Amino acid sequence: MISKKGVLTVCSVLVLTSVLGCSSPSSEGGEAKSDKPLVLTWMRYENPTQPFSASAEIIPEILKRKNVQLQIQAIPQNSYDDKKKTLIATNKIPDVILVKQDDISSFSDSGVFLDLTPYLDQLPNFKQLLQEYPEIGKNQIDGKWYGFPLAQNFAASQSGQVPMIRVDLLKKWNLPTPTTYDELYLVLKKLKEAYPEAFPFASRAANGLTGTENLINPIAFAFGSGYTNATGAKVYFDPVLKQYKFGPAMPEFKEAIAYLHKLYKEKLLDPDYATSTSQVWQEKLSSGKSFYYQDNTGLGANFNATLRKKDPEARFDMLPMLAAGKGVKRVLLYRLDHLQESYVVNARVKEPEKVLRFIDWLYSEEGMRLTSWGIEGQHYSHENGKYQISESFVSRFKDKADPAGAMKSTLGTGYNGLALLADDQPNLAAQAKEMQEWTEKNNQFLSNGYAFRMAYDPSFTKDEREKLKQLRTQLDAYLTQNMDKFIMIDGLLDEEWDSFIKQCKDKGAEEIEHIFNTALARVK
Secondary structure: OOOOOOOOOHHHHHHHHHHHOOOOOEOOOOOEOOOOOEEEEEEEEEOOOOOOOOOOOHHHHHHHHHOEEEEEEEEEHHHHHHHHHHHHHOOOOOOEEEEEHHHHHHHHHHOOEOOOHHHHHHOHHHHHHHHHOHHHHHHOEOOEOOEEEEEEEEOOOOOEEEEEEEHHHHHHOOOOOOOEHHHHHHHHHHHHHHOOOOOOEOOOOEOOEOHHHHHHHHHHHHOOOOOOOOOOOOOEEEOOOOEEEOHHHOHHHHHHHHHHHHHHHOOOEOOOOOOOOHHHHHHHHHOOOOOEEEEEOOHHHHHHHHHHOOOOOOOEEEOOOOEOHHHOOOEEEOOOOEEEEEEEEEOOOOOHHHHHHHHHHOOOHHHHHHHHHOOEOOOEEEEOOEEEEOHHHHHHHOOOOOHHHHHHHHHOOOOOOOOOEEEOHHHHHHOOHHHHHHHHHHHHHHHHOOEEEOOOOOOOOHHHHHHHHHHHHHHHHHHHHHHHHHHHOOOHHHHHHHHHHHHHHHOOHHHHHHHHHHHHHHHO
């Protein structure tokens, strides 16, 4: 059954109907059919596991119901961040574009994004969402709203940056299941001996983070420190200390880099980690060129499906919680929602009221059902208050490497499709068995205090935003130029680390840390 969270009340439906008006015959809750369609250019990144195109089955249904013609611009995820920032900086964004909260914070003062605040009374479903998800309040900029965040109505899985390894190879070579990072190192060495051409540990650039950032983040956190937040700012929120820290200044961070250097030196770490895209990374792990990763748990199910076509015994599985130095045991899990990813509207868009009413409809019960389940009678049924994805529809994707991703790709549904309020229940019907097992294990890690969900950042004042732009520009550039050297070059950690940290502080590391903690204190 669909959760009550995010679902429209009867009152909201009546308000929405009165706002839209019904001056002429229209589709269910939609604009008048006699009107010309509202044409919207709509840009977002394309997840490698869920291609997104204009042929998605719910797009013509949206035209039918809402008289809105979506022109989808799906950009490959590995190049999306650069494309997005170029369009924002040159004020050439499409009508609607998916951004991170960091983009809103950086560019809200430029006037490129439409200020939603004057329109709130016309957006009953969005207002309802704000009441049900108080944490969205962190997304305000000087008390104003600029973005429509992606929210979660029901989560079918819990994934995170958890150690994943080819357990069939452990069995084949009679290797013990590692319980510490030192033991993992020994296992990776044995796998390298067995497969000299392979690089056991693979990593990638993803989600707007560089390959270096995405490699360091889970390892540094596991060792008791951290590197970046979700937007790439070089501070991380420590859930034990309850504050933001500049991780590289901590001794635990240096230990993590020393560990990665050892893996790199002995060719246990993929030497292309800094530039490897998601597609290349997935190919290595699903073809037997690499055997370990510490990234999205759920993608292991896709690798398993591909590997099993050649070897029925091949299988990635989660490792027990690995202990680092000083007995630290912890991992980062993803949030169940995506509140710091939002759609923003071009400030120069024509007919902004119509555009905003359509986006508001995507948060409604009808909008949520369509963008999460598809079309009733074709893709799912609704009987006695219960929703059920069609078995005959799901069966079309049973032979795909990622059945759930292929199903949502065909429909255009879910977070990687058009959903703003996502109900993930349809995923359960197509979800691989191991995904459900890993969700249970991740939730158990949360219960045991070993796992922490990634934090959302607070909002900043105008002065803080300006200062962060200045400081981040110089610090980010310095770290990007230098961090890989400590992983790749022998002896550099002992020779240059202290002066490196001093340079980081001179370029604003401690000021950034202070700004983040000052902003955090305002919302505690």
